[in-house]
Amino acid sequence: MSSLTAFPLESFRDWLQDTDDHAAHHLGVIDRVSECLQAGMPDREAAQELGDKLERWRYQLLSECAGRLAPRDAELAATLNATSNVLACRSQFGPRATYHAIHHAGDGGIATEAIDAVDVEYPLEPLVTRARQITVENFAVAGSSSTTALPRWPMLLYAPLYVSSRCVNHCTYCGFRFSQDIDRHHLSLEEVESQVAHLEQHGFGHLLVVGGEYPRLTTVDYYSDIARCLVRHNVAPAIEIAPQTTAAYAQLADAGVMGLTLYQETYDERLYAGYHPRGPKANYHWRLETQDRAAEAGIHRLGLGVLLGLDEPEQDVLALIRHGCYLARRFPQHTLAFSLPRIHQAPDGFAAQYGVSDDDLVRYYCALRLAFPTAVLVLSTRESAGLRNRLAGICITQMSAGSSTTPGGYGEEDNTRGEQFPVTDQRSPREVAEWLQENGFPISWSLNQPL
Template identity: 40%
Template structure:
């Protein structure tokens, strides 16, 4: 899809009007922008971000509840062939312990996340966990990120009180996608259409994302923007959030292939800024995959980040059950507790939001 605007000045003017950018326009801007143009891109992103989201950062914590997975993704610590991974699916008692810990830390928004598995990450399992939260009067805003579900599965999550669902396509380049995925996840289209099923089932807030490093990040960013425009055309609104995790090492996983294109810190900043121009109303998530210095810098720049994870663990039971055990989905780079990150954000002039968003 090629846009009618071809030069950076025209694209910037379109973005300033809040009209967003089409996939072809994203690629055109990236290929033509001079250093002076990039300075203007960052300033436009800063203005749009403050107009749409004010100076607020929404915090959340991931709660991994199972590391069992039927897939064999080359880059993931949960891949089924990883013999060093210690598999665990939290009992309801263990789940409650983890949730109480996060509540006491100050979190009010949870991301329930697990490897893809029909039993250990199925809807019935999630329902049990949500009932535990309700009985304990832990009124979290709950987001769920599991493997693709059918319409009925998403409708059940909606009925259980789930606020939103996330699912990342990882890469929109089909050959690269097929190369690195094995198992049910290899079905590109079933995954691609999952968040549409969620919306049709009544979950109005969904999140999309790409795993930077599997393919050309420019092409994948354009693919993500195109996916978001599909939502706008079909449903009248854009997805709630974008996520751009960069490929990180994982325990027990030796990746035998080189990433298609390494994403530098400079390019990562540009990805955030261009995303804000392309999708002025879509929140942008930044996780603890990034270093404290990078997270601080992106907040200071103010070019797009709206959601932060903090005090995170990527392994089931990682907060209270087995906090010293290795075996998370991927390595983390920011280990600071929530309150420390919150203080830093506050010192940068931002208001912290803990519930919903």
């Protein structure tokens, strides 16, 4: 048991016997784990199955303790994670410390100028100049120019591919929430193939697969089949789906998934509980460690962000930066990508508690560039064409274009039925590409495309 952390599972026996309603089952699991480790894990498949079982136990523990994770519970969660990684041969990454890094680590290693930049009292104009300078230094390519004679950098264009609006979560701000009366659709693989073919005609070689959380339909096998479909079309797939287990992310990576995007929405645990009253998404800690599990499973592009308007924006952006610093330290060979969506429209009965102006959004993106000089900064069609053009010239390196937030919406005359949120920039992919080219930006259409 010396290969485990300072809290080996054996040390929890008496405590579990006294406090756990499922003690008999869990103690039996500990017995099996002990036998497997003492034998040197001769059966790799059996060891992996035990590791998966420990992760499911950990998920249940975090769910049951949502909002009240006591120190001993946290110790058990850490030990289950460490033991699971040993059984799955993933212990080279060391223990996770996501929550501590975000909530208890002071400045979390953030560059001082990035901390200063988040403050609305910090002058915006020199901040924009500095963010643009850093972007040029890290992304500009020789020969790029524009009518304004400013150096430019490659811009990756992508499209979201919504595959299912079915969802069991009750997120108060979301157009897909369970109680929302909308026209819902779950795409078959044939329908996915049709959508991919349509987007290929517009030049896209990188798609972000998006779906609600509906366990009976949106399974890891379903998303794996979609990933393989995209790969067959020479399209690089990324996913924005419900948090998965480490084993599920390994399966998705094997199917060709190159990147993951997942927003914590807000890092304030108390507010998070209020915005997510029911459904699996209510498990704050499980969601918080999603990027860790994906990276440990072999997915190398990690996207994260917050939904601006749910909490005081400065606090959420600083927490996001601390999260990014932690991931950069733990996975130095991985690519980080950040996005800052704003709430423009939400279901009836919901109103964003905090306003975020256009200048605020520019400020927060610039702060991210100061904190992460080489990270990908992503901007969606939630924002207007004018603001997207403005940010493209400062620090953005990836943009969506011609988006539909409705499953099956591409190629439809009315692609707004049952949408998750309205698209503000209504330009076609061609119009976005033409503006970029006219302003000196080299365009990339795929994660696999050399620049």
